[in-house]
Amino acid sequence: xxxxxxxxxxxxxxxxxxxxxxxxxxxxxxxxxxxxxxxxxxxxxxxxxxxxxxxxxxxxxxxxxxxxxxxxxxxxxxxxxxxxxxxxxxxxxxxxxxxxxxxxxxxxxxxxxxxxxxxxxxxxxxxxxxxxxxxxxxxxxxxxxxxxxxxxxxxxxxxxxxxxxxxxxxxxxxxxxxxxxxxxxxxxxxxxxxxxxxxxxx
Amino acid sequence: xxxxxxxxxxxxxxxxxxxxxxxxxxxxxxxxxxxxxxxxxxxxxxxxxxxxxxxxxxxxxxxxxxxxxxxxxxxxxxxxxxxxxxxxxxxxxxxxxxxxxxxxxxxxxxxxxxxxxxxxxxxxxxxxxxxxxxxxxxxxxxxxxxxxxxxxxxxxxxxxxxxxxxxxxxxxxxxxxxxxxxxxxxxxxxxxxxxxxxxxxxxxxxxxxxxxxxxxxxxxxxxxxxxxxxxxxxxxxxxxxxxxxxxxxxxxxxxxx
Numbered sequence: 103x104x105x106x107x108x109x110x111x112x113x114x115x116x117x118x119x120x121x122x123x124x125x126x127x128x129x130x131x132x133x134x135x136x137x138x139x140x141x142x143x144x145x146x147x148x149x150x151x152x153x154x155x156x157x158x159x160x161x162x163x164x165x166x167x168x169x170x171x172x173x174x175x176x177x178x179x180x181x182x183x184x185x186x187x188x189x190x191x192x193x194x195x196x197x198x199x200x201x202x203x204x205x206x207x208x209x210x211x212x213x214x215x216x217x218x219x220x221x222x223x224x225x226x227x228x229x230x231x232x233x234x235x236x237x238x239x240x241x242x243x244x245x246x247x248x249x250x251x252x253x254x255x256x257x258x259x260x261x262x263x264x265x266x267x268x269x270x271x272x273x274x275x276x277x278x279x280x281x282x283x284x285x286x287x288x289x290x291x292x293x294x295x296x297x298x299x300x301x302x303x304x
Numbered sequence: 305x306x307x308x309x310x311x312x313x314x315x316x317x318x319x320x321x322x323x324x325x326x327x328x329x330x331x332x333x334x335x336x337x338x339x340x341x342x343x344x345x346x347x348x349x350x351x352x353x354x355x356x357x358x359x360x361x362x363x364x365x366x367x368x369x370x371x372x373x374x375x376x377x378x379x380x381x382x383x384x385x386x387x388x389x390x391x392x393x394x395x396x397x398x399x400x401x402x403x404x405x406x407x408x409x410x411x412x413x414x415x416x417x418x419x420x421x422x423x424x425x426x427x428x429x430x431x432x433x434x435x436x437x438x439x440x441x442x443x444x445x446x447x448x449x450x451x452x453x454x455x456x457x458x459x460x461x462x463x464x465x466x467x468x469x470x471x472x473x474x475x476x477x478x479x480x481x482x483x484x485x486x487x488x489x490x491x492x493x494x495x496x497x498x499x500x501x502x503x504x505x506x507x508x509x510x511x512x513x514x515x516x517x518x519x520x521x522x523x524x525x526x527x528x529x530x531x532x533x534x535x536x537x538x539x540x541x542x543x544x545x546x547x548x549x550x551x552x553x554x555x556x557x558x559x560x561x
Contacts, residue, residue: 170429173504210429243530244361244369245426246438246523250509280404280512283361284354285423285523287512 161186167199168258170210170251175258178204193230193264194222200259212255214241220276228268229291230260236274239282246285253282257292269293346418346559347391348384349411351513352377353423353523356401361426363535369424370399376422376526376544383552389559404513412518418487418555419521421513424538425528433531434502435495435547438523439484440477440515441508473516483520490561491524491554498546524551 161184166177182195197219203211218235225231242248253272260267269291271278280289352373354360360369374396381392393414395407411419425436477484488506496503514521526547527534537543 170427172429173432210427212428243426243428245528245530246423246509246511246525247432247436247528248361248426248428248530250507251427284358284404285509285511285513287510287515289512 159186160184161192163192163263165196165199165263166259167196167204168212168255168262169200169204170212170255171208173247175212175251175255176209177259177262178206178209189266190222190224193224193260193267194219196259196263197222197232197256200255212252214238216241224266228266229271230267230269231271231273232256233273233276239274242283244283244285249282249285253286253288253292345389345391347393347414347416348418348420348555349393349395349414349416350377350380350384351395351407351411351419351421353421353513354401355396355399358401361424361529363529363538364532365535365539367529367535367539369426369529372424372526372529372538372544373422374399375541376548379541379544380420380422380548380551383548384555387552387556390555405516407513408516411521412516416519418558419514419517419519420551420555421511421521421523423523423525425525426530427528428530430530430532433528433534434504435527436504436525437488437492437506438509438511438514438525439488439506440481440511440517440521476516476518477514477521480518480520484514484522487520487554487558488522490558491522491551494550494554494557495547498550501546 162181163184164179164181167180168175168177180196180199182192182199184191184195201213201215201217201219203213203215214237217238220233220235222233223231238252242252256272257270260270271291272282272288273279274282278289280287282288352370354368354370354373356370358370360373362368377394378397381394384390384392393410393416395410396402407421408419425432485506492503492506495501511523514523526544527538529535529538
């Protein structure tokens with residue numbers, strides 16, 4: 103009796119296995135990448151304390167944001183969160199932090215608080231286009247020093263945090279402009295590393 | 305018969321030369337009026353930054369950069385013109401807006417020996433104060449080379465003569481950077497002789513108004529209008545005169561060497 107029941111049960115399992123093999127196959131397909139992804143994330147978490155895994159595809163990153171400190175620049179650390187699948191979002195998040203200005207004295211802002219960042223895009227050669235609204239000009243204090251600090255803080259913030267950024271082109275309302283307020287040439291992209299060090303460390 | 309024909313011919317030639325001379329004469333006289341020929345004199349072009357709609361930086365009390373730069377330019381011109389070996393030309397003598405390219409091309413077309421662009425500084429930090437001197441920096445040059453890989457990079461090896469003849473607008477100043485820096489150092493030394501005035505030093509920057517100049521060129525930031533103490537100082541003629549006299553001394557010294 104039990105033998106017959108047992109063989110029936112085996113038959114049933116075998117039948118269902120063959121009938122639903124497609125479903126099993128699909129389940130496997132889903133499970134493998136998930137398990138792989140978990141181990142990968144654990145690895146990157148261990149590797150760098152700066153980048154941490156968030157929830158729902160959100161990623162967090164510790165960044166250095168450069169503000170005015172006397173006649174030089176100094177940074178404050180901030181944590182930005184961005185969509186893992188949209189890498190240009192981390193650049194715009196960092197720039198939004200720059201626009202917010204510093205939290206602690208004696209640091210001073212380098213961009214007008216009313217500045218609106220319209221969008222950011224990066225091409226395959228690493229030239230990063232930063233598109234601001236006109237407010238960056240209207241509310242700017244001007245002067246060669248003022249303009250240099252604005253541009254320098256943008257460049258330094260991007261170079262320090264994002265390896266993929268090779269050059270920065272500032273746009274106002276989607277267009278290249280000769281200068282922000284009449285001093286520093288912004289018509290061409292700024293090549294980052296060469297521009298950075300010499301300008302302010304006199 | 306033949307003789308008559310010759311007479312007509314000679315009369316025609318005389319009339320023709322007279323006509324040409326007549327047409328040329330106003331041109332000649334206007335050139336002479338504008339720039340009396342003074343051999344061995346050096347020409348200094350002074351550029352009062354901003355102007356017209358372009359007010360530049362402004363202070364709490366409403367003092368504007370365009371106004372200060374024009375005042376300073378006029379004071380400096382009056383001082384330099386007294387020196388026997390100098391001619392002076394201003395890019396603007398009134399409150400008008402001029403494109404940077406026009407300011408530069410004026411200096412280039414008159415073959416100026418020095419181009420000085422006068423400005424007033426600004427900062428988000430109201431504590432920032434003092435005078436700064438800027439010279440053109442070629443830091444951005446690598447990018448131009450990226451754009452056209454056929455070019456070779458040797459701006460310092462380039463001679464001034466070839467630079468003025470064939471160089472592009474963006475590269476024109478490169479050959480003059482050493483001389484610009486020399487002038488900057490002399491002006492910086494002279495300005496440091498003033499008491500109660502902070503001199504912040506010399507800095508390189510890709511300045512738009514110096515791009516394309518074919519002579520030693522500098523931007524002088526005469527102080528921060530965003531600093532209340534310096535704003536009230538910049539409103540005083542005596543203060544501007546003190547700065548102008550040191551700049552004038554420096555220019556004189558530069559040409560003596």
